[in-house]
Amino acid sequence: MFSLEYKLAIVTEYENAPNGEKGAILRREGLYSSHVIEWTRARDAGALSNGPADPATPSKRPKKTAEQVELEKLRRRNAKLEADLTKTRLALDIMGKAHALLEELSESAENDEPPTTS
Incomplete structure (x- = not known):
């Protein structure tokens, strides 16, 4: 089971995270979005509050x-x-080299005489 402090910390972090970062929080903690939804509803209903927080207790x-x-x-x-x-x-470096190679091949093809048929 998760402690009340942990649930509140995760809900707060999740809500403050930009949209693209929320999934990273869930993956890091090994949670599902349903956990956060459930904990948010419980917090909003007052079920996650355990009285006034003690400022001497670090999260x-x-x-x-x-x-x-x-x-x-x-x-x-x-x-x-x-x-x-x-x-x-x-x-760009690769494209430059390819361009130089194609130029060289084109010049050598122009210098070669076409084969004659008898």
């Missing part, structure tokens, strides 16, 4: 600030764009 995971979430998102995007740029440069 399992510290909550991320909006700036931290945005920074992580931008770092992931930057890494993806860097990878895309590397692929594009490699493709």
